[in-house]
Amino acid sequence: MNMHSRIGNNITISDIRIDKGPAYQELSALIDDEKVWFRFPADVPVRARPEAFIPFCLFDAMLRKVPIVIHPDFPVSAELLTGFEEIQDIYTCWNSDLNRTQLVATAGIQDEKSADVYCCFSGGIDSSYSYAKHRDKITHLLVLEGFDQLKDKSGWKKCVADRKAFADQEHKKLVDVTHNAIEFLGKRKLHWVPVLGSILACLGVTLNAETFIVPSSNTYADLFPCGSHPLLEVNWSTENTKIIHDGCEASRTRKTEFVAQFQDLLDQLQVCCYSQCDNCGNCSKCVRTSIILDVLGKNSASLPDYQSHGELKQLQPYDNGTLSYMDDFAVFMHKHGRHDIKKQLLKMKRNYIITSNMTMIAKTILGNRVRNLKQKFFPRPWEAYRTGLVARKSILDD
Incomplete structure (x- = not known):
C-alpha cells in the first residue's frame, strides 16, 4: 500500500x-x-x-x-x-x-x-x-x-x-x-x-x-x-x-589517535564510504583514515596504506560539515610537523570558501531563478523526498 x-x-x-x-x-x-x-x-x-x-x-x-x-x-x-x-x-x-x-x-x-x-x-x-x-x-x-x-x-x-x-x-x-x-x-x-x-x-x-x-x-x-x-x-x-x-568530545583525528593505541581495533577497521565489508582505499573516509595512520606510523590489516599526495583530492570539502573535518586535519598535520600536507589542505579549504561565497553572492543577486532552473535540470537526490531535517525553502528566500 x-x-x-x-x-x-x-x-x-x-x-x-x-x-x-x-x-x-x-x-x-x-x-x-x-x-x-x-x-x-x-x-x-x-x-x-x-x-x-x-x-x-x-x-x-x-x-x-x-x-x-x-x-x-x-x-x-x-x-x-x-x-x-x-x-x-x-x-x-x-x-x-x-x-x-x-x-x-x-x-x-x-x-x-x-x-x-x-x-x-x-x-x-x-x-x-x-x-x-x-x-x-x-x-x-x-x-x-x-x-x-x-x-x-x-x-x-x-x-x-x-x-x-x-x-x-x-x-x-x-x-x-x-x-x-x-x-x-x-x-x-x-x-x-x-x-x-x-x-x-x-x-x-x-x-x-x-x-x-x-x-x-x-x-x-x-x-x-x-x-x-x-x-x-x-x-x-x-x-x-x-x-x-x-563521543562528541573528540574530533575525528583525536578519535583515530585513540583507536591507534589498539592494534586489534586497527586491524578490524571498516571505514569505506561504499562498502560494509571491504575498504577500497580510494574514497574520502579510507584516504583520511590511512593518512592519519601513516602520520602516526601505524597501519591496519584491513585498510590499504596511504600512497601519495594525489589522494588528498578525495578530501576536497563540499559542505560545512566536511569543511570542519578539513580544519581538524590541518591542525593535526601542523601538530605532527606535516606542513606539506597541511599546505595542500589549506589550499583546498581556501578554494572551497571562495567558490561557496561566490555561489552565495550569485544566489543573493539573482534570487531563486538560477536555483529553480538548476533543480529542474539537475535535481539532487534529496528532492525526491517529501522533506528532510531542515526546511527546503524559507519565505526569506522569496
Whole structure:
C-alpha cells in the first residue's frame, strides 16, 4: 500500500509479534496494514514492544498532521512518551515543514531490567572509539544492515562474519539486525537519514539493554541538524534503557589517535564510504583514515596504506560539515610537523570558501531563478523526498 495515495485521520501501529525460526527471529508490526520487520539472531531476547516502530511513523505523521495511534494491547514506556514531546520540539525547530503530532498509546510497565550494555558497532572510527572507551563495560555489539544501501547480500554476510570474529575475540555477543526500513520509508518518499539515530535507539529499547551506546559523528563544536544527534537519542530512553550518544568530545583525528593505541581495533577497521565489508582505499573516509595512520606510523590489516599526495583530492570539502573535518586535519598535520600536507589542505579549504561565497553572492543577486532552473535540470537526490531535517525553502528566500 502506498500511504501517499491513502487518506486517513491517523497512522496506526498494530499486530506487533515475534515469529521464531531456526536461524533468526522476526519482530514485526503492521503500520497502516503494511508489515515492517526486524530480524535478530535466534538466541537474543527480543520483546514484542511497539517502540521500534514509532520512528517509521514520525515524519509522515508530522507532515500529514495526523496522530500516531498504537493498539492498546501494546503499551509504551511512560518515560518515552514524555521524551516524544522533546523529540518533536527538536524536529519542529529544525524544520518548519513539520508539525507537532500526538502519540496515542497506553503507558505500560516495563519488564525486569537487564545488565546488558550495547554499543552500535560498524567497525568505523566512531564506533571503534566508543568501543575502546567503554570496552570493559560493553557486553553486546550491534550491527545494522545496509543503511549505506548495500545491494550485495554476500557483502553483508562478510560484514557479519568480520564483526563476529572480532566480537568472539573480545568475548562479546554480536547482534546482527536486518530489516525492511529503507524500502518502507522509500515508498512514502521519506529518507532514512532523519530517523537513523531514532531507529537505533529504539532497537536498544526493544532489546531491553541497560545502556545503549550510539557513537557520534560530530563534535560538540560542529553540531548541526542530523538524524543521529545528542539531543535526539537520549529522549528515546525508557525506565529500563538509557540511550547514550557517545563521543562528541573528540574530533575525528583525536578519535583515530585513540583507536591507534589498539592494534586489534586497527586491524578490524571498516571505514569505506561504499562498502560494509571491504575498504577500497580510494574514497574520502579510507584516504583520511590511512593518512592519519601513516602520520602516526601505524597501519591496519584491513585498510590499504596511504600512497601519495594525489589522494588528498578525495578530501576536497563540499559542505560545512566536511569543511570542519578539513580544519581538524590541518591542525593535526601542523601538530605532527606535516606542513606539506597541511599546505595542500589549506589550499583546498581556501578554494572551497571562495567558490561557496561566490555561489552565495550569485544566489543573493539573482534570487531563486538560477536555483529553480538548476533543480529542474539537475535535481539532487534529496528532492525526491517529501522533506528532510531542515526546511527546503524559507519565505526569506522569496
